Amino acid sequence: MKVLVTGGTGYIGSHTCIQLIEQGHTPIVIDNLCNSKEMVLDRIEQVTGARPAFMQGDIRDSAFLKHVFTEYSIDSVIHFAGLKAVGESVEKPLKYYDNNVSGTLNLVREMHAANVTSLIFSSSATVYGDPTSVPIKEDFPTAATNPYGRSKLIVEECLQDFQHANPDWSITLLRYFNPVGAHESGLLGEDPQGTPNNLLPFVAQVAVGRREKLGVFGNDYSTPDGTGVRDYIHVVDLADGHLAALDKMASQPGTHIFNLGTGQGNSVLEMVHAFEAAAKRSIPYEIKPRRAGDIAECYADPTYAKTILGWTATRDLQTMVEDTWRWQSNNPDGYGD
Template identity: 60%
Template sequence: MSLILLTGGAGYIGSHTAIVLQQAGFDVIALDNLCNSSAESLLRVAQITGKAVPLINADIRDEAALRQVFAEYPISAVVHFAGLKAVGESTQLPLKYYDFNVAGTVTLCRVMADAGVKQLVFSSSATVYGAAAEVPITEASPRSATNPYGQSKLMVEYILQDLAAADPSWRITLLRYFNPVGAHPSGLIGEDPNGMPNNLMPFISQVAVGKRPHLSVFGSDYDTVDGTGVRDYIHVMDLARGHLQALKYLQQHSGIEAVNLGTGQGYSVLQMVEAFVQENQVPVPYQLSPRRSGDVALCYADPTKAAALLGWRAEHSLADMVRDAWRWQQQNPDGYHSV
């Protein structure tokens, strides 16, 4: 039985991935400093799967704590979610983002190498493509970044590529997420942002549940179907399954591969709002606002490589995404603080 370490395992994507891995027969442990997550998420994972997820409350920048974890547990692979992820905050606090996301990953990899654990799935992002000139975006599309968050993900990709080149025994997958949304269909776990949401779906959900007066739609004059920005939204359970497939792939293949995880279908902000309203029969008032700097009109994936390499395709519909997001929000109006 393989034991998988999930860094940032109490977070949104980490907790959903814990469910998928446990249901596939893996044992998992989570390491999380809980700076933007809740230990409650893992208690609920145990409710869903019937299997506890041990939580180590530690920071990936704490080398001594990491060394103790690898000494205590027979870890065979790491899925690395831990990091900061707010684009706006990253422009205000770039050093904090480079410290957590870049320096933290370097520390993790050094400890992994010393422990002889060289299988790594890295939580990357479509932000590494910057303002892509063409869509759909393939893994061969040029990389750049328009903010420190994206830059930190891109830096880590370069570091891991150099690591794999220097030591061919490493097995690394870079998973470039597009826009994760939704929640586990039980409604027990979901996206629980601190303060003002940075992502569209929790914002829509919080307006629908009455926590916020209206949704601000940034930019209504893009060259898109209705003038609002178009993104590739992917159900978090599909995304979690992508990590399972990546781990299975690493068991058979060395080297490093980058893989897009998206549906290949773009939806505009207003299409997402309309889908939410129609599926859940709840109003979502919104206001059109000026564009935000750094936002692009169109961003969606070419998921061909994920199908070919990992045998993975997104299976959940847009209706599934908005329905599951609303179930989580209704059952947990204040997120994990609802308990």
């Protein structure tokens, strides 16, 4: 199957490209490189022996997308391209609505024009807002607490409305929790430009000496140690979830919604201590005020994905932190310049 992967040089997109190639699919990557580097394609080729076709451009550019769909006979789209920093979204909401919402609507318009009717959308557990209970099931109420989450929720609602009006389409919404880890080769991992917005890449950069210490946002939540609890899922497990959705759902018309998580929550300090054990060094940190838009506790009930997709996360916390440390220690400056 020829799969257009938007945001395919990004963290999750690049790992998904590897899994696509290894399962016999052909990824075609588009990315504007606003938060990734073209060098990632070299790493994908090192791991798999195959280099994905790549076109640099923005999903908000209709002419660019028309060219992509004309150039390649696309069977399905996996849509990762989007901005993802909660804190930045609070400061720059219009930037997030423009990129995440307008960009997705433009992509769907061009898919429709090209008669490509299968879409897997990279959504987020943030669409559940501050849940009244955990673990979170797919039928829980949705109510985002920040513009990033709201942009994902708006897109979900737009896609559901569109699919209802176009019943031959297959649209899969994958709500994933907190991706961490790296490819076991140590060749690919998370390399955010600027200051990391997510926990583990920040911890890794402290461990390798790029940053002085970690800021822990809040230690007064109603959790076992007062720090926020999240469902951390290995990025390769997450990529495998996309492959399972592609295999099972791409040819099934309808809107399909799945949580991708482990079903287990870990606190910020638990993650820090696990990383210290893997890296065999201490991670200095300081407690800071809570961050706008954050919630206390969030982890998945992944039963539905297991039942329908036959997918389950298999990599444990130790593997997550060991793979992250292998990536960061082998690439102290990430992908470099």
